[in-house]
Amino acid sequence: MSILTETPIDLVPGPSSDRSEGQLLEVSMGPQHPSTHGVFRMDVTLDGEKVVKLKPVFGYLHRNHEKIAETESYLGCMPYTDRLDYICSITNNWAYALAVEKLAGIQVPERAEYLRIITGELTRLQNHAGLVGFLMQDMGASGTPLMYAFREREKVLDLFEALTGARMMCNYMRFGGCRVDVPANWLQQAQKVIDGFPQFLDEFENLLTSNEILMARTQGVGVVTREQAINAGISGPMARASGVNYDLRKVDKYGIYDRFSFRVPLGEHGDVYDRYMLRALEMRESIEILKQAMRDLPAGPIMDPNTKIRGFRPKAGEAYGRIEGPKGELGFYLISDGTASPYRYRVRPPSLINLTLLEDMCLGQNVADIVIILGSVDIVLGEVDR
Amino acid sequence: MLGEGILKGLTETARNFLGSYVSKDRLTTIQFPEERLPQIEATRDFPFLVYDGTEWEAGLRCVSCQICEKECPPKCIYIEKSKDKKPDATGKLQFYPTTFNIDISVCMSCQICVEVCPFDAIKMNVEFEMSSEDRFGGLLLRKEQLAKSNEYYNKIHPTEATAVDAALAEERAKAEAKARQTTEAKAATPAPMATPEAGETK
Ligand code: SF4
Ligand code: SF4
DSSP, X not given: OHHHHHSOOOOSSOSOSOOTTOOEEEEEEOSSOTTSSSSOEEEEEEETTEEEEEEEEOOTTOOOHHHHHTTSOHHHHHHHHHTTSTTOHHHHHHHHHHHHHHHHTOOOOHHHHHHHHHHHHHHXXXXXXXXXXXXXXXXXXXXXXXXXXXXXXXXXXXXXXXXXXXXXXXOOEETTEESSOOOTTHHHHHHHHHHHHHHHHHHHHHHHTTOHHHHHHHTTSSOOOHHHHHHTTOOTHHHHHTTOOXXXXXXXXXXXXXXXXXXXXXXXXXXXXXXHHHHHHHHHHHHHHHHHHHHHOOOSOSBOTTOOSSSOOOOSXXXXXXXEETTEEEEEEEEEOSSSSOSEEEEEOHHHHHHTTHHHHHTTSBHHHHHHHHHHHOOOHHHHHO | OTTHHHHHHHHHHHHHHHHHHHOGGGOOOOOTTTSOOOOXXXXXXXXXXXXXXXXXXXXXXXXXXXXXXXXXXXXOEEEEEOSSOEEOTTSOEEOOEEEEEEETTTOOOOOHHHHHOTTSOEEEOOOOOOOOSOHHHHHEEOHHHHEEEHXXXXXXXXXXXXXXXXXXXXXXXXXXXXXXXXXXXXXXXXXXXXXXXXHHHO
8 A cells, every 4th residue: 555655646647658567547436437326426546456546526416505504494404404315314304403402492302302213213224224235236236135125224214204204305303393293003113114124134134244255345345443533533333333432322312312221333343344244233223222212102292382483593602413323423513693594504414524534445455345445434425515 | 164154145035035925025116107005194295275165266275475485495486465355265355376386396395385384275295296398387386286175185185184174173163253252242332331230330
């Protein structure tokens, strides 16, 4: 790795042809490359099969989210947060609602907190299942694992649809609670999905965990050391796969996470295999949380009665609300000047920050490994570009 | 043993392949459009306007208060308020929208318009097969395309619609009772002087 970076690479006017050991090749992967996630582009410089330089290029999906939010009402921003990480709209809602609740000092009723945990953990389940499926697809296991993962994800999305009306753009949370209470039979349906999930995980792990090809492709690939992860501010499963014990559900105990007993899985090697394994283990912990939350779900109101939906004007001030999203620490920073729209609205997207280590992970690896390293980071471009 | 993991995985694929013949839970797809999944009740996609009775133009609940237009996050509702008032389904004089357009190519199905409407006049539809080659002809819905009867609303979202109907009926009953009270009170105001009790208290 270090030998290759010692000689400066001059890309202008192009790869030089007089290198005795051969030419460098500059490849542009994406934004329409079938194996990148979303519209993400990487300028990769290759020496044979080895990566010597990688420049991530993003911004193709930039939608001016933060600036638009400054012209919207506080409520009007909520459906836009769905579109950040569009796989996990409910956790985005949650982080934003948490920030506004901190800003305005709103209390959330008990039942709403439980519903938030239930929907939030279901979101984590379907995100991780989908991600592992995509990762296998990137690796060349065309279809099969992805199809199984999506089949299970559909069941969770059906639950979301029955509860919120939409499969992906749920727009479920409100400041001071949740928008709607569970419909009749929803809890039984949810219990069925939750009870069936461990069986799927067992089968999924039988299919993948000890597969020799998977191990050969992923072990020792794309290593992030503990120090690197901490220095780069990585969070979520990426950081925990490198052995950083940092889970906001334990650190912040936002909402009512302190009432649940669950473990935080940690990786040892920080390679792609650990990241896969960590997600599989996290899904099992999520199921534990879900079981406890379903058991303890109290009756009661789901909205703080003193919170206005329209004409909501928090006092001037600032607040930062953060949660442990399925991809990492998702934070919203809000400044209010007392008017109906935020004065400043800033998102801390876990995907973007986890992506900053991409070049370090890829240097010296093969081209084919770039794809799985990128897949294991778990990015959603809606959130990276905003 | 090398290859053991792969064999283990193959038994799983076999289990899923064979299982898909007996268990619906293992099926990954259905044959749309020949086969369709049952509609989930809470489903929403684009808004429509509810009218009471049989005449859509006379029965529109919308009183053109323009709250939804203001609150819609991507601002895809366009309303022109009438200058005159005309009786609504209950006979009360109300403003009405002369133009009510929703650009559903911009609409993001967030249902904030539904949440903020104080008159239960706008609700979410479930129709999704709306692809069109004509951006303005097919995707800019006008008042006449948006108007759907209360029966239709009851059909697509039964639970929600029943609750709305009950709340509206209660509101109307209250309003009527209040109106009766005020007319009675009006009729009674000149009376106290003449009544004997009034005279006694004096
Ligand atoms: S639909 Fe409702 S909110 Fe919108 S203008 Fe009509 S009455 Fe007002
Ligand atoms: S659903 Fe949302 S985007 Fe669509 S018209 Fe209503 S408020 Fe506007």
